[in-house]
Amino acid sequence: xxxAMQETIVAVAxxxxxxxxxxxxxxxxxxxxxxxxxDLEREAGRDVPHAPRRxxxxxxxxxxxxxxxxxxxxxxxEEILEPLAPALIDRLLRHIGGAAEVRAFGxxxxxxxxxxxxxxxxxxxxxxxxxxxxxxxxxxSIIAFGEVRAEPGxxxxxxMWHTREAATRSHYQSAEIRISDAPRADEIxxxxxxxxxxxxxxxxxDRRTDPSARTRKDRP
Amino acid sequence: xxxxxxxxxxxxxxxxxGRPLQAPVSVGFAAAVIANPWAGRGFVSDLGPExxxxxxxxxxxLVPRLLDALPGPVQAYGKGGVVGIDGDIEHASGLLHTLQxxxxxxxxxxxxxxxxxxxxxxxxGATFDVPLKHIxxxxxxxxxxxxxxxxxxxxxxxxxxxGIAGATGGRPHARLAExxxxxx
Numbered sequence: 001x002x003x004a005m006q007e008t009i010v011a012v013a014x015x016x017x018x019x020x021x022x023x024x025x026x027x028x029x030x031x032x033x034x035x036x037x038x039d040l041e042r043e044a045g046r047d048v049p050h051a052p053r054r055x056x057x058x059x060x061x062x063x064x065x066x067x068x069x070x071x072x073x074x075x076x077x078e079e080i081l082e083p084l085a086p087a088l089i090d091r092l093l094r095h096i097g098g099a100a101e102v103r104a105f106g107x108x109x110x111x112x113x114x115x116x117x118x119x120x121x122x123x124x125x126x127x128x129x130x131x132x133x134x135x136x137x138x139x140x141s142i143i144a145f146g147e148v149r150a151e152p153g154x155x156x157x158x159x160m161w162h163t164r165e166a167a168t169r170s171h172y173q174s175a176e177i178r179i180s181d182a183p184r185a186d187e188i189x190x191x192x193x194x195x196x197x198x199x200x201x202x203x204x205x206d207r208r209t210d211p212s213a214r215t216r217k218d219r220p
Numbered sequence: 221x222x223x224x225x226x227x228x229x230x231x232x233x234x235x236x237x238g239r240p241l242q243a244p245v246s247v248g249f250a251a252a253v254i255a256n257p258w259a260g261r262g263f264v265s266d267l268g269p270e271x272x273x274x275x276x277x278x279x280x281x282l283v284p285r286l287l288d289a290l291p292g293p294v295q296a297y298g299k300g301g302v303v304g305i306d307g308d309i310e311h312a313s314g315l316l317h318t319l320q321x322x323x324x325x326x327x328x329x330x331x332x333x334x335x336x337x338x339x340x341x342x343x344x345g346a347t348f349d350v351p352l353k354h355i356x357x358x359x360x361x362x363x364x365x366x367x368x369x370x371x372x373x374x375x376x377x378x379x380x381x382x383g384i385a386g387a388t389g390g391r392p393h394a395r396l397a398e399x400x401x402x403x404x
Contacts, residue, residue, distance in 0.1 A: 026234045026244070027234040027235045027240025027241055027244070028235070028240050029234075030234045030235065031233070031234060031235045031236070032231050032232055032233045032234055032235075033231070033232040033234070034229070034230070034231050034232075035228075035229070035230040035231075035232070035289065036227070036228070036229050036230075037226075037227065037228040037229075037285075037289065038225065038226070038227045038228075039225065039226040039227075040224075040225055041223045041224055041225060041226060042222070042223065042224040042225075043224075095289075155372070176372050178370060179231075180347070180368040
């Protein structure tokens with residue numbers, strides 16, 4: 001056991017360090033990135049076959065629109081997401097084990113209380129984030145999303161669904177992220193999430209197997 | 221060892237106080253949520269047998285996961301555990317404060333100092349702050365730091381959450397006087 005572990009550690013230690021250029025560029029825009037990796041090994045007292053891995057990557061950025069009325073948000077959206085979207089996607093793919101592992105996806109925004117929910121919406125409902133993320137994982141579905149305005153430390157539940165079959169109920173799931181000191185009033189948290197599988201022991205059928213609600217109600 | 225959930229959290233700090241860092245600093249925590257091996261047994265006098273079995277397995281599981289979450293070598297470290305409300309705080313302490321847990325972590329990062337630690341008993345979703353200090357010199361003030369952790373659905377009353385923390389550097393823009401140089 002100990003030998004196997006030491007081999008793993010040596011392999012990790014030899015990894016290439018982060019490219020310095022990205023770090024310097026991100027520092028002018030991003031206060032911090034938060035990465036969360038969650039492997040659900042057991043549920044309801046049973047081992048989960050092919051335990052799904054859920055990864056969330058979030059970035060904390062300054063809200064460029066705080067305190068002023070801005071009608072056209074597009075310039076800042078591009079300025080922020082040009083470096084941020086690849087940084088989020090790179091980390092998500094690295095931690096989930098590559099694009100082929102992504103079966104469900106979602107995105108979300110937490111807007112600090114000095115901003116508008118529209119500011120968060122602008123940063124997640126845009127090709128600069130959505131098309132990049134979808135393209136990186138070979139998806140075709142619209143990406144599930146959530147956006148709220150909240151105090152620092154608020155929890156954001158990011159909904160996810162299947163990357164190609166959005167109505168596949170077994171893949172409806174959520175990942176929660178919470179950052180103790182973000183978003184400040186003049187900040188926005190932008191997050192993307194992915195899961196490598198369905199909910200553990202998914203067993204609620206789907207649209208084709210549901211008894212019709214109307215039929216049941218009308219039943220004598 | 222009965223593992224329900226493995227969670228890793230890592231923060232990559234790029235700027236603080238509006239100023240970019242010269243290089244980003246990462247702080248991470250790798251946690252396992254396990255069934256409390258002493259659950260439902262009342263007061264157990266000798267925790268040794270389960271400690272000897274579970275603690276090395278926990279270390280073997282968590283050390284590679286923490287290192288995988290950090291982009292550079294570990295300069296500061298710590299550990300922590302939360303016991304579900306039906307357990308004893310001694311249960312978390314037993315798994316944390318044993319060389320069978322600490323030494324594999326210390327050896328993997330070439331650390332020599334004690335691992336600062338936090339233990340508490342709490343319901344699922346409790347927050348706890350994991351302290352970290354420098355891996356070879358506990359007086360290096362720039363590396364005193366903490367990471368807040370919370371796992372929404374853990375620990376259940378009969379579970380224990382155990383984890384290890386590492387940082388690739390000190391606090392962002394650390395600028396305190398060195399230990400021993402304070403005016404008295």
